[in-house]
Amino acid sequence: MPVARRACLLLVVLVLVSAGCSTARVNQFKQFAEAGIAYVEAVDALTREAAGASVNADSAILARTRSAVPQDDRARTVLEHNQLLKRRIEILADLRQHARLLGAYFVSLAAMTDPGAPAGAGRAAARFVESLGVVGSRLRTARIGDLAVDDFTGTVVEISVAGFRQAQLERELRLRAPILARELDLQHAAMRAVVEAMATDLGVVLRHAEQTDVVDPFRGNAKLPKTWAKRRREILTASIAVASADAAAVAARRLGDAFAALAENRFGAAEYLAVMAEIHRTLDLIAAIRGIDEGG
Amino acid sequence: MAPSTLRRRLLSEMRKTVLAMMSPRWDLALEGKTRDEVTKAARTLLAMQRARLRLGNAELAEVRDQLKAKEQDLLSGIEALQRSRKKLANVKSVLAAATALTNIVGRIVGLVA
Numbered sequence: 001m002p003v004a005r006r007a008c009l010l011l012v013v014l015v016l017v018s019a020g021c022s023t024a025r026v027n028q029f030k031q032f033a034e035a036g037i038a039y040v041e042a043v044d045a046l047t048r049e050a051a052g053a054s055v056n057a058d059s060a061i062l063a064r065t066r067s068a069v070p071q072d073d074r075a076r077t078v079l080e081h082n083q084l085l086k087r088r089i090e091i092l093a094d095l096r097q098h099a100r101l102l103g104a105y106f107v108s109l110a111a112m113t114d115p116g117a118p119a120g121a122g123r124a125a126a127r128f129v130e131s132l133g134v135v136g137s138r139l140r141t142a143r144i145g146d147l148a149v150d151d152f153t154g155t156v157v158e159i160s161v162a163g164f165r166q167a168q169l170e171r172e173l174r175l176r177a178p179i180l181a182r183e184l185d186l187q188h189a190a191m192r193a194v195v196e197a198m199a200t201d202l203g204v205v206l207r208h209a210e211q212t213d214v215v216d217p218f219r220g221n222a223k224l225p226k227t228w229a230k231r232r233r234e235i236l237t238a239s240i241a242v243a244s245a246d247a248a249a250v251a252a253r254r255l256g257d258a259f260a261a262l263a264e265n266r267f268g269a270a271e272y273l274a275v276m277a278e279i280h281r282t283l284d285l286i287a288a289i290r291g292i293d294e295g296g
Numbered sequence: 297m298a299p300s301t302l303r304r305r306l307l308s309e310m311r312k313t314v315l316a317m318m319s320p321r322w323d324l325a326l327e328g329k330t331r332d333e334v335t336k337a338a339r340t341l342l343a344m345q346r347a348r349l350r351l352g353n354a355e356l357a358e359v360r361d362q363l364k365a366k367e368q369d370l371l372s373g374i375e376a377l378q379r380s381r382k383k384l385a386n387v388k389s390v391l392a393a394a395t396a397l398t399n400i401v402g403r404i405v406g407l408v409a
Contacts, residue, residue: 054349061345064318068338077342084349091356098363101370108377168380172373179369186366190359197352200311207318215320 023162028267029169030113032258035275036106039255042282043099043191046248047092049289050198054088056293057201060208095190102183112169177263184256191249199245205292206242209235234291241288244281251278300358303351310348317341 058081069077214232217224225231254275261267297305316322317337326334 058345058349061314061318061341065338065342068335069342080346081349084346084353087353088349088356091353091360094360095356095363098360098367101367101374105370105374105377108374108381112377112381164383168383172376172380175376176369176373179366179373183363183366183370186359186363190356190363193352193355193359196307196311197356200315200348203315204318207315207320211318211320211323215323 025166025265026113026162026169028262028265029173030110031272032262032267033106033110033113035255035258035272035279037103037110038276038279039251040099040103040106042248042251042279042286043187044096044103045286046191046198046282047096047099047194049286050194050201051089051092052293053198053201053205053289055085057204058085060204064208064211092194095194099187102187105180109169109172112165112172173263177259180259181256181263184252184259188249188252188256191252192246195245195247195249199242202238202242202245202289202292206235206239209292238288238292241285244285244288247278247281247285251275251282254278300355303355307348307351307355310344310351314341314344314348317344 062078062081066074209231214228214235217228254271258267258271258275261271317340326337329337
């Protein structure tokens with residue numbers, strides 16, 4: 001085989017290998033960004049439910065203790081609790097707002113991995129090369145083996161775009177790695193604090209519901225409400241769901257682990273699925289909380 | 297013990313106590329107690345709830361403040377990514393990277409011809 005032909009084949013192989021590596025690496029960024037976006041959406045819903053659960057729990061406690069508070073002290077008591085709850089709701093809203101900013105980062109990262117835009121850029125680049133006369137007529141009509149150079153040039157430009165895209169992502173990773181690692185650590189701390197408080201709040205709401213909707217009617221002599229058995233089942237089932245309250249905190253930790261894997265170029269399906277599994281658990285919990293509210 | 301660790305331990309105990317004092321079993325246990333005892337139990341539960349809200353708010357606010365302090369870094373990251381994406385869509389910037397490979401093709405064609 002002539003030297004030139006061997007060189008051509010080697011170039012084609014190099015180009016294909018380069019394209020394959022670049023695509024796989026860019027996919028890692030894409031999947032990480034997708035997991036991040038899903039996490040942020042779950043955080044948004046969870047912090048809203050956490051705010052609602054804190055008010056419901058406090059209302060349950062106030063209702064339970066009302067008779068023990070002297071009448072002239074009741075207004076002061078409820079206003080003091082309202083003030084504390086408003087503060088809680090504000091903080092949760094701040095966390096939600098911050099999560100949206102993190103979400104915007106993940107969306108920007110995902111946009112960088114979008115194959116649509118670079119492909120268009122690649123085609124445009126090929127046209128630009130041609131219009132400038134960079135690729136002369138001799139080169140356009142020449143062939144390398146079975147490949148027309150004109151087509152091949154377009155492919156080379158596409159691959160260059162992919163390489164450029166990967167280089168930009170790697171640069172971003174290099175620059176922002178410590179910041180993002182710290183951010184995800186703090187997300188874990190925030191979610192841990194949110195879900196621990198929420199688990200207690202939900203527990204309080206369910207215990208109160210168990211007392212008022214299940215135990216009290218059963219102890220009394222009046223006929224049981226028609227919905228008694230259904231409500232009892234709802235409360236007991238929801239109690240099991242509350243055991244999953246830690247899911248959002250675990251999701252944040254898994255996202256941190258996924259980021260470490262991305263930085264070390266070992267991010268794969270396992271890391272992606274680990275984050276998504278916890279996000280699904282969080283969404284199941286949110287559905288269960290909404291079920292408690294609707295049933296009550 | 298660090299203040300944050302102490303706060304977490306306190307919160308953990310308060311949460312368990314509030315849950316226990318809201319349970320139907322606790323209600324049952326209060327039956328037959330004097331009115332003073334029942335009132336005292338209710339006031340303890342209220343005080344515990346307020347303390348839990350205050351400590352919980354402090355814990356959440358602390359993390360929130362740390363996250364807020366990092367927002368500028370996150371914004372810089374978003375802007376950097378947007379700049380990169382614009383570069384990617386900009387044909388001229390792509391061309392610089394593409395030219396090197398195109399030149400190689402040109403040289404090889406020169407060898408073949």
